Amino acid sequence: MSTTLFVKTTLGARYDLGDDHPFTPLRRELAAELIEAYGLLDRDDVEVLDPEPATDEEITRVHAPAYVAAVKRFGEQPALASSLEAAQWGLAAGGDTPAFAGMHEAAAAACGAALAGARAVWEGRADRALVCGAGLHHAFANKAAGFCIYNDPAVAIQGLLDAGAERVAYIDIDVHHGDGTQWIFYEEPRVLTASVHESGRYLFPGTGGLAERGVGAAEGTAVNIPLPPYSGDGPYRRAVEEVIVPAVRSFRPDVIVTQDGADPHHSDPLAHLTVTMPTYPHVYRVLHELADEVAAGRWVALGGGGYTFDVVPRAWALLFAEMVGAELDPQLPESWLESARERTGQRLTPRLLDDVEPVVPEGDRARADAEGNAVVDQAAALLR
Template sequence: MRPVIVYDTLLGAYDLAPWHPLRPERVTLTLDLIAAYGLIATGDDPGPGRFSLLPPRAIDREALALVHDETYIEAVERASIDPDARVGHGIGTGDDPAFAGMHEAATRVVAATCTALDHVLSGVSVRAFAPAGGLHHAHRDRAAGFCIYNDAAVAMVRALSERPDLRIAYIDIDAHHADGVQEAFCNEPRVLVASIHEDGRYLFPGTGSYRERGAGDGLGTTINVPLPPYAGPDGYRLAFDKVVDPLVRSFAPDVIVTQNGADAHWSDPLTSLGMTVPGYEMLFTRLSTLADRVCGGRLVALGGGGYSWLTVVPRVWTLLAASLLRLDLSDEIPAAWQERVRALGGEPPTRLREDPGPDLDDDTVARVEHDTAHVISRIMAG
């Protein structure tokens, strides 16, 4: 049951604009680094401890309609044909500019995540990675936050429709709140949605208070841990160990889906958290271990945000890939990948985990620790 990476070059068509911060190179550079470490099986060497590459399987329009309104899908299609058309629904904004072929490109991202989840639920693989996925801000009737269609929500609703007794834990560590996924499953008791993110009082989309806990039959199956600005590995560790881990264990899912946005990194230009590359590795180890303990290791990992795309995101997601394989990678980055970064105009890191972290004064560190402990205590108090 070889783990899979769901990817093909057509996924690079999800390219909102040449100037847009969500660069498709984040994914291609990640795949290049994973391959440089020898983690992708080839015809010459298909040995164990490697991923197989699996192209997305096509999905039909009905799959999108499980989550998105028909009028919205039609608007995306119109803008896809004529990017200058004013179709509304959040399309044509600075965050979500229209582009030719947008519907097809966004649908392929959804297809990749659906393929990854199908592969794990069918028992063909225990682990799957869909690095182009994780577009968690798309809503039922509008685009938002660089996201056109909500791939995670579509994949999970589709899986639930085929397997009514399925239980899914969705864990999101992106710097931004998983608002679109939360919206899709607010009333759904079969899906636990857990989001650790920067407090919405300081960052888009402005939601994700610890008071948001679901509604109706889904009350208690939504959990949010809003962290203060500059919170880093210690804050994420505390949030995971004290809140997310015990809730997921109690929920007893059949599979875990994770969104692994790398934009909580301290150098990210769009956020204000303080994560480090080793901090992400710590989180990935915890996520992998949790899956082993509660659902036989079944884990579907998605990409997400991350805007230090040249040198940070590929390293973070390569460590994610290593965690799915249960491997400990050498810290020395292969020379071939370093040359790839230089060719794109960057100065590559030479070490996989090299990361000085943010330079914070003692007062800031103390405030972050206090505010993090406070919000976690409020969550645990119910």
């Protein structure tokens, strides 16, 4: 029997950038509750883990010790976030990643969870693991960015290398470029980073162009597919199937780590791709088959972005269902809907895959898909 882990991040502090911040922990809490409401955590082939936060030693395998010390200091005294020094570390008040009380403990919890999932998969205690509270891919080795303090995907990947993995493939399907993870391993030939995202010309963090391919011995181990705004399901699926899949296949990784940000959806307030709900299970299936084909099934899936309560829980429930091989009732559990509506104060779509037609300025849809397909073709040509 194959085993899938569901890894929680409840130990350590709450990752809370403030009540009005889009990266509220409520997103992943609702996702975990939906997964639970569907009964997926009660299965015999599912184990739930709630690991300890990562240690300083584990975090500084990736992050500069001086940066970790600063995160601890500003987390103890968030009022210092108005200082110039806070800005130097990416933690300025009013910035996108303002210092908050307990931020070291919260970010270390995400790292600990990602590491625990990765180690369980590497040591054969589980085949796959999902960590909804991880996937903070914008953090740099010495700077916070884009809501991310520590780069838990990088900490998990480094942990896999330290444990003896020879090659790790990182696949980032979040709408934003997986910049932090890419730069941390830009000179590391043992790590392939592949990211499909909205083009940096239009969206944070501004990087992830076709020309970013890794350097030195690692040339060719960074793969980017920057799609123009309004690109829809077609180019997004092709980017995964016709660029990322062959790149990972020829890299022959021992294990696959995915960052599964749910923000490519057309309703996401922070970006402009026009992906629709049915693309999520389609892409999760492709990732699952890829892990089975090239990495003996070893798959560590991390959450990431996604800023609507209507999409994130449904997307990650579909992801976990794919991982355990479960068929979900298309109608969401009534108990979950009721409680989620109450907690969010929002109307929520009652069915898993229901969606509406994306709203796109006249004429832009066809142009965006044509340009998106051309980018996919260029990225595929670079692999050869």
